[in-house]
Each structure stands twice: as structure tokens, then as C-alpha cells.
Amino acid sequence: AQSVAQPEDQVNVAEGNPLTVKCTYSVSGNPYLFWYVQYPNRGLQFLLKYITGDNLVKGSYGFEAEFNKSQTSFHLKKPSALVSDSALYFCAAGQTGANNLFFGTGTRLTVIP
Amino acid sequence: DAGITQSPRHKVTETGTPVTLRCHQTENHRYMYWYRQDPGHGLRLIHYSYGVKDTDKGEVSDGYSVSRSKTEDFLLTLESATSSQTSVYFCAIAVREGNTIYFGEGSWLTVV
Numbered sequence: 001a002q003s004v005a006q007p008e009d010q011v012n013v014a015e016g017n018p019l020t021v022k023c024t025y026s027v028s029g030n031p032y033l034f035w036y037v038q039y040p041n042r043g044l045q046f047l048l049k050y051i052t053g054d055n056l057v058k059g060s061y062g063f064e065a066e067f068n069k070s071q072t073s074f075h076l077k078k079p080s081a082l083v084s085d086s087a088l089y090f091c092a093a094g095q096t097g098a099n100n101l102f103f104g105t106g107t108r109l110t111v112i113p
Numbered sequence: 114d115a116g117i118t119q120s121p122r123h124k125v126t127e128t129g130t131p132v133t134l135r136c137h138q139t140e141n142h143r144y145m146y147w148y149r150q151d152p153g154h155g156l157r158l159i160h161y162s163y164g165v166k167d168t169d170k171g172e173v174s175d176g177y178s179v180s181r182s183k184t185e186d187f188l189l190t191l192e193s194a195t196s197s198q199t200s201v202y203f204c205a206i207a208v209r210e211g212n213t214i215y216f217g218e219g220s221w222l223t224v225v
Contacts, residue, residue, distance in 0.1 A: 004155075034213065043203055043216035044156070090155060092214075099144060099163060100171065101214055103155040 002027050004093045006104035013081045014112050021076040021107045023091030032094040033074040034101065035065055037087045044090060050074060061085070081111045116140045117217035119204050125223045132191040134220050136204030138184075144207040145187040146214065147171075147179060149200040156203065162187055194224040 003026045013019045025031055032051055036044040048059025055067040065076045074091060088108050092101040116139035126132050136145060147159040148171075158171030160179040168179050176198060178190045191198055204217040 036216075041219075043218045046213055046215060049213055092156075099161055099169075100146075100158050103148075103157070105153055105155040 002093065002095060002102045004091050004102050004104040006089075006091055006107045008107050009105070010108050010110070012110045012112060015083055016080050019078050019081040019085070019109065019111070021089050021091075021109060023074045023076065023104060024072050025074060025091070025093040025102075026072065027093045027095050027102075029095055032101075033065070033067060034092040034094075035059065035063070035074075035076050036090045036092065038090065038106075039087050047076070047089075081109075083111045083113050085109060086111045117204055117206060117215065119202075119217040119220045121220060122218065123221045125225060126194050128195060128224055129193050132194050132222065132224075134189045134202055134204075134222070136187045136189070136217060138187075138206050140206075141184050142206040142208050143184075144214075145181065146205040146207070147177075147187070147189045148203045148205060148216075149173065150203060150219075151200050159189065159202075191222075194222075196224050198222065199224045 005024045034049045035047040037047050038044045047063050048057050050057045050067045058064045063078050065074055067074050088106050090106050091104040094101045118137045120135045146161040148156040150156050157173045159177050162168045162181040180188045202220045205214045207214045
């Protein structure tokens with residue numbers, strides 16, 4: 001069965017420090033991997049995706065994510081956190097040829113001034 | 114802006130009544146989706162469509178039906194609303210399979 005796990009419900013980080021939001025996946029075949037961000041009372045906004053190629057993917061707002069096939073992980077990272085990065089982050093995975101994405105349960109990131 | 118409009122954005126309804134949520138897109142994308150978001154569950158797929166009159170069930174389809182009579186509109190109907198269907202419902206679109214899914218702003222539904 002396909003699934004996505006975000007092991008941390010909450011991540012707190014000080015402004016200016018690097019941040020990591022963790023994601024592991026279980027997908028048959030070659031995965032498509034995504035990160036989305038959600039601000040209060042809003043829809044999900046696309047941040048970045050991995051389809052194939054370079055394992056380090058760069059996305060919007062200075063975020064990047066590293067695909068690690070052996071660890072089936074796709075962690076979201078940013079070198080220097082901003083207070084405005086505080087939001088709910090979702091990892092999602094899809095399968096080649098499939099029409100759906102499976103989402104993790106979300107990680108709430110709080111950046112402390 | 115993915116050109117997705119959801120209506121209504123907020124609704125309170127009574128148990129047992131039918132409810133229809135509408136998703137409208139302006140860019141003629143083939144794939145459209147309905148998800149629900151609940152704390153502790155993330156987003157779960159209810160139904161999706163891959164063309165006019167072509168729909169399929171997702172993982173939480175019980176109690177829901179959909180229709181797509183035009184490319185631009187995808188309707189989600191709760192046939193007889195229950196309190197367990199209190200949720201935030203998101204419509205989404207994709208250009209083609211495997212491509213990025215873009216979300217609407219959500220419809221907050223409360224069943225009392």
C-alpha cells in the first residue's frame with residue numbers, strides 16, 4: 001500500500017537557524033514526491049517536486065528537498081528560517097502512471113523570533 | 114493562482130440533508146480531484162475525474178458522489194450529510210497524470 005509518513009507533528013526552530021521537516025514514503029515503482037505549504041484558512045500551495053534526475057530539488061521561497069532512495073525519504077530543508085515560514089507543511093507521494101497523490105498528516109512548523 | 118473557484122466557501126447544514134459543493138476551473142485541465150482535510154489524517158482523496166463523465170473513487174468515497182458534465186465543473190454531493198462529514202473540502206486540478214496538483218482555497222462544511 002502507498003503511504004507517506006511525517007514523523008513530527010510539530011517542529012520549532014529559531015529564526016535564522018536551518019530547518020528540516022522530515023518525510024518518508026512507501027510507493028511502488030518510481031515515486032513522484034511533492035511538498036506543499038498551507039497557511040491558515042488557505043489551500044495548499046505547491047513548493048517543490050521530485051520526478052527524476054538530481055536528488056536535490058530546489059523550490060519556492062528558498063526551500064529545497066533531498067530525495068534519498070535508499071532511505072525512502074524526501075526531507076524538506078531551508079538554510080535560514082524566517083518567521084513567515086511558520087505554516088503547515090505536507091509531503092505527498094504519487095506513483096508513475098497513477099492519478100492520485102498520497103499525503104502525510106502534516107507538520108506544523110513554528111519559527112520563533 | 115491555479116484558476117480554481119470553490120463554492121460555497123462556508124456552509125452549515127443539518128444532518129440528513131443533501132449538500133453539493135462546486136469546483137470550477139478556468140483552464141480546461143483534464144484531471145480534477147476532491148479531497149477532504151481532517152486533523153491527524155492529512156488530505157484524503159474522495160473522488161477524482163479524468164474527463165467529462167469519467168470519474169473514479171478515492172480512498173474515502175462512501176457517502177459521496179460526483180459529477181462532471183463539463184470540463185470546467187466538478188461537483189461533489191453529500192447524499193445525506195452526517196456529522197462525520199464535517200471537514201474542509203479541497204478541489205484540485207492537474208494537467209496530466211503525475212503532474213503537480215494545484216488546490217483551490219477550500220470549502221468549510223459543518224454538519225450539525
